Amino acid sequence: MSRRTLSWSAVLGMAALLALPALAAANSQDLEAAEAGKLAESVGINSMWVVVAAVLVIFMQAGFAFLEIGFSRGKNVGTVVAKILTNFSIAAICFWAVGFAIAFGVHDAFGIDGLWGTDGFFLTDYFGHPSPDPGVIPPDGGQAAFPVMGLSDATVEAKFLFQFAFCAVSLAIVWGTTLERIKFGVYIIYAIVFASLIYPLAAGWVFGGGFLQTGDWLGTGIAGMQDFAGSTAVHLIGATGALAVLLLLGPRRGKYGPDGKPRAIPGHSMPIFGLGVIILLIGWFGFNPGSTLGALDGRFTEVAAVTLLAAAAGVIFAVITAAWKTKTIDIGMAGNGMIGALVAITAPSGYVELWAAPIIGAVAGIIVPLGVYAIDKYIDDPVGALTAHGLCGVWGTLACGLFTAPRLAQYNAFGNPDGGLFYSGSFAQLIAQAAGILIVFTFVFSMSYGTFWLIKKVYGLRVSDEEEEAGLDITEHGMYGYPEQFIPAPELIGYATSPGSRDVPAPQVTPKEVTT
């Protein structure tokens, strides 16, 4: 059973799990290599930073969950928990089996440089190798897996954990916009396609050694794209998937009045939303500084400071802009302003000086309320992700073309070494950024729209009107997220077999206080 056969079968889903024991045999031969020698100290140190950063990024799953729960009504909160756990898990298995190899393996599919990776499915080449990157950084000094990020010697397991966490963030971004009306099964199907193919292909092009990163495409001699931690490769990908599903899914019932004007459907808990935002901020200190993939050169500390200043300016300018438009201090805009600024600084965080960070963040802070108000007129995006992750992702990616400093551009082997427009007077980097955005958007939108269109035909995207009214918690999961808000006194509760769950009652329960 060849490696490639194995990988493609995994794309089909969980079935691949059954193939696992077969891999055990191939494993013993790696034993000798693993024992060859002691690791360099730097491997352990750099890996520690990568793993710590990965854990912070994984924590962002809680951030997305709580941001979404806060912006949902109380009848649709439990489903978010189930969705986050399920999506995260599907993504982990698929990215391990297929995605990591496609995204970060040596990009030589069909003998074409920069297309996608063809080696390292199930991390098989790395079984038992605590050594630096065998396979990913080829011994012959050929194309390395992370040329832009520096040839970090962190272990491949550490890098896998970190890159998986990125994939999981990108996937989480897709769903915030679909709250309160989507069928649960849609999450599962798209997650498999996304974590196995869509994300790995596009992210690999941008920072896995692909043609956008190296600029080696179309024979144009265009500069390599700069996206330090994924304004495009993570956030725009997610927002593009979100746009695709939204166009097919439609708005929540009651979102637009008979006159076509949008109504506010307030989420049920600003504290829960706030918790989500702060957790996302914390996670971003892994997201950006962790993208150095090592600690020994101290560069990650600059990235961390840049990240902080952008986030701060984003909040301030989002609050000011929203106050100017609505005459009030908008809580949601304060939070989304921070997120939009963090998205925007993600691409430039490794390439710009401190002074540029608050400017990039401030512009994102202005974009957030204006984008949300404009989009809300036509598309029902309950969490504002199209703006925060989409528009701000575009802005941040373009910002590299303006603000990248020559000192830091030199960390990137393929970009314009003279830096962005404001340093070099050259549009070279800006063009490379714009081209990259267009290609990634077009690819991800096509693939996602196609996938969702197929799902809609075969399975359906949307719950029925009655189910939407009753809420997804009770109709999709047979339990309420906040039972005491909806369920009558205990003596009326039916029999059931599991703690926290219950048989599906009729959706038309009478709202009633819990009795003590």
Add this chain to the structure above:
Amino acid sequence: MSRRTLSWSAVLGMAALLALPALAAANSQDLEAAEAGKLAESVGINSMWVVVAAVLVIFMQAGFAFLEIGFSRGKNVGTVVAKILTNFSIAAICFWAVGFAIAFGVHDAFGIDGLWGTDGFFLTDYFGHPSPDPGVIPPDGGQAAFPVMGLSDATVEAKFLFQFAFCAVSLAIVWGTTLERIKFGVYIIYAIVFASLIYPLAAGWVFGGGFLQTGDWLGTGIAGMQDFAGSTAVHLIGATGALAVLLLLGPRRGKYGPDGKPRAIPGHSMPIFGLGVIILLIGWFGFNPGSTLGALDGRFTEVAAVTLLAAAAGVIFAVITAAWKTKTIDIGMAGNGMIGALVAITAPSGYVELWAAPIIGAVAGIIVPLGVYAIDKYIDDPVGALTAHGLCGVWGTLACGLFTAPRLAQYNAFGNPDGGLFYSGSFAQLIAQAAGILIVFTFVFSMSYGTFWLIKKVYGLRVSDEEEEAGLDITEHGMYGYPEQFIPAPELIGYATSPGSRDVPAPQVTPKEVTT
């Protein structure tokens, strides 16, 4: 005042605190040793990883708190907060005074190898020693404190913090099952016995240099037990304590109908439950990879990847299994499936290859719903801990006997170097695992049942029926966890002396919305 006297007096409770100043005198003599020399760089680096991991594990206290609060009714939520804080604190003092020495001191009580540690109470031998493990790793090269985990040179203070965090996790596991009906005082009494004696003795046997770890018992020449991070030594111990108290405590009022069939008593908040689960996942990235007790060999990155894949498979298979049995996507099962899989991979995480992780996690994912449904018929375990931490702890410990790879078995000085059944064809490791499980279960159950039996006789385990109806928050703590859900308008609130607290009102308050 001898050290042993000191230690036993500490077992009696907080009284030991008064003895503290006396220790100051013994301290000055250590000063010279502390200044002897500069530390090796590796001490700081490995200690950093251990402390970071310890902080992640301490964060799991929030995970347990929120999992339990989510699965409680709104009238019993504040008590969980008070319990977590109090238990954590008692455990810290007791484990420092007595537990750490018993568990991880040189195991030579009564001159019998492997019984329990007799040295290092109050960390006195280590006062002022930032040097590697004086006392714990004897200078004469004798039996080391952590032979299985490798002779890490992290400081003893770092190891103390990490091992205390494990003890606190094990203790937290005991209480989830007792929600909504136990007297607060029971927590306090058992916590002292647990953190001073029960946990240190059993955990020491398994991974503190005791007879289960070395296999040096009964003259049988059985292999040493493998439990990398505590499927048995932490999770099964906690679940066993939970079983003991449950048998004496009984179910919540109304849990079983007149026909003896179980009823669901839904917890009040799936979002809070979900927060708990994700925090636990985050903490587990300290729990398992931190058990390498060092970062420089890079091995912790393998452990982290193994942990992720098991957790993911656990969610997927728990959701599938629950859907097959109940025709719905069960939110609680998704979360408990993740926890069960994490518990299961805890013992093998340092010994198995990546491919084994999703298999071990998947089996745990199947065990979780089936175990919960089966146990729920007879025992009222509101959070499913008997299954997630008990059954899955047993499965994970046994899994070492099946999946341990020879490459990784060699990190363990006492286990079967040829690995588990699937590699070696030998049952040796499997038998050692089963024997260890039996001995730990028997010991912890006897000790715990005895302790709870005594508490029941002298003090009582359970609140009155009226108190259970009114809820523990108001009856045990004189305040509601969610006052606005229960308390009438402000003008009716009595006088009180502390923010957030109030005089105990009559329990029969009329449920009423908060007035603005």
Add this chain to the structure above:
Amino acid sequence: MSRRTLSWSAVLGMAALLALPALAAANSQDLEAAEAGKLAESVGINSMWVVVAAVLVIFMQAGFAFLEIGFSRGKNVGTVVAKILTNFSIAAICFWAVGFAIAFGVHDAFGIDGLWGTDGFFLTDYFGHPSPDPGVIPPDGGQAAFPVMGLSDATVEAKFLFQFAFCAVSLAIVWGTTLERIKFGVYIIYAIVFASLIYPLAAGWVFGGGFLQTGDWLGTGIAGMQDFAGSTAVHLIGATGALAVLLLLGPRRGKYGPDGKPRAIPGHSMPIFGLGVIILLIGWFGFNPGSTLGALDGRFTEVAAVTLLAAAAGVIFAVITAAWKTKTIDIGMAGNGMIGALVAITAPSGYVELWAAPIIGAVAGIIVPLGVYAIDKYIDDPVGALTAHGLCGVWGTLACGLFTAPRLAQYNAFGNPDGGLFYSGSFAQLIAQAAGILIVFTFVFSMSYGTFWLIKKVYGLRVSDEEEEAGLDITEHGMYGYPEQFIPAPELIGYATSPGSRDVPAPQVTPKEVTT
């Protein structure tokens, strides 16, 4: 445009942002210096610890937010989210522009040693320097920026992040006491003054190389003050600001009855409060051990263990003390006892042996309930911050004068090398501590009272009675924090333009359950 002009203009507020591009020019000349050489390994390692610790401390923002939200009524919860985000952001920009230079630059203003720093505004001297501390530790071996904490070689960006996080904590402490009645604009104005001037000046005196730290003042030859991580320099500063605003702001409506006796106004959620407390505990493992500013000497592990033991004793003794006074296990006191003990151990955490930690924590645990009960009779401090951060901050600072061990005092170049009273029999250190407390308190109180007095005259501190009744969420932010608790059925909701926000309705909404 001189640096000093720049800095003072920044004090005026966000306007400074506009000056940023001008800084770009000054930057290119730093490029050569940055490329001079490879960093020592220790820079990366120590910086990693400082950044990890900084992230933990930044996470404390969530801790403060949730502690405050839990202690607020449901009508005043969203405003806390907006406040935390806005304050954090303003503090980041101001501390970067001005504060860090004043606090940690070389203290030679007006040629007077120890007054305040005059160099490094906008971190300009450090642009592009990943090298150890140019400017902050002068090449000529003069006065170093962190003499007490050791000459860590962590990068200046890492230290900036860490020290900013401290400033943000201090600012957050100010506001807990002002819950439920303050105008939102007050936060903004005071945050600018606090993060630019008040905090940097006072904190710089205590641990940025100022006259309190060196003891070089008034020609008295008094010992240098010891405040390892900021019992005075962070917590007392915050609590002093809180006292200043409280005296001008007054109590919440209904807090004191016609007879002048205080009434309890219970916060709406103990679980949310509990989450806040545990997050604060987690953050403190960055706060204190991170103040070593490095990991390689292993000392941070001692600090972490000391911190844990103090926190544990604080909970136990606060619970006992509160139970003795009120005959109940007070949930809020358990949490505040932990916080008070953590505040108290903050100053001594780097100077005392393990045995002293539970004593210091226990005393703080006793102080907390007694202080809260006493203060509550006269001042309405909804979260108990005056006690937990103020009284306990004083106690912890004084405790250095009693418990500092000679072994650890030697890490401090200016304190009494013979240690505190219990070791040395000398009152020297105790006097230095008391003098430092008085000076910091007097300075911060005067500056803060003046600022708030001006705000009160010009803008007003307090919302109207009607707004206070309706709640700050709807009146200050035009949205409810928990809309389903207050807003009628969806069909009654007006048109609005942003997700999560809505037009301001009449405050007199009818409380009503959400309809499904």
